[in-house]
Amino acid sequence: MAEAGERRSNCAIAGTLDILGDRWSLLIVRDLLFQGDLRYGDFMSAGEVIPTNTLADRLRRLESSGIVERSAYQQNPPRYFYRLTPKGRELGPVLRAMATWGMRHLQGTRSLLSD
Amino acid sequence: MAEAGERRSNCAIAGTLDILGDRWSLLIVRDLLFQGDLRYGDFMSAGEVIPTNTLADRLRRLESSGIVERSAYQQNPPRYFYRLTPKGRELGPVLRAMATWGMRHLQGTRSLLSD
Secondary structure, three states: OOOOOOOOOOEHHHHHHHHHOOOOHHHHHHHHHHHOOEEHHHHOOOOOOOOHHHHHHHHHHHHHOOOEEEEEEEOOOOEEEEEEOHHHHOOHHHHHHHHHHHHHHOOOOEOHHHO | OOOOOOOOOOEHHHHHHHHHOOOOHHHHHHHHHHHOOEEHHHHOOOOOOOOHHHHHHHHHHHHHOOOEEEEEEEOOOOEEEEEEOHHHHOOHHHHHHHHHHHHHHOOOOEOHHHO
16 A cells, blocks of 8 residues: 555546555444444454554554544553544445445345445 | 455455455456456556556456456467456446545546546
8 A cells, every 4th residue: 555645646546545455444444434433442343353453554544644533532551542534434435335336246245334 | 355255254345345455456447447348468558557467466366256257369379358247347336436535535636437
């Protein structure tokens, strides 16, 4: 994945994938979209069991891209919760399109959106 | 990326990302959706300049996932063209949602869809 500012082309799809083109980033966005504010450990309870170093890396990238913002809820030691920015919430249609495609074409999958 | 049959969870979004969660696969789908049947070398002319070993790997994965199919247009040596299956064409809404988000939030990007 590219850091913010490194883009392969001026294509809007390629630019989106420069930020979000991996197996985990959009699952973090999914959890925040469906569950609201989350603490670091909350992400670990998702069914996909994200590795902790991957989670830390993706949260940092999503924050630097303006998709996620964090706020401290405790000092000494500092602890944060994470939430989507308006830019991040606007990824909802991407997730809905993926959920629709997955449910239609990947046997045995389901969508939180259809519960 | 997972091979077909390896899924992290029963979530339809996670299942979609198991197949398509990387920086390149959806750009191959984009090229096939906008340009129709393509030969191997045609993919190399896209603005993002996909490395040839990455292209070969992704085409193989997309074919094994039933998103792309290939047909020989020449024997000795065999040469193929690639096209989307109906399952692959139904990724259109995912690409459109990414294009909309990218154009809105990534400065300087544009969409083939809006030409």
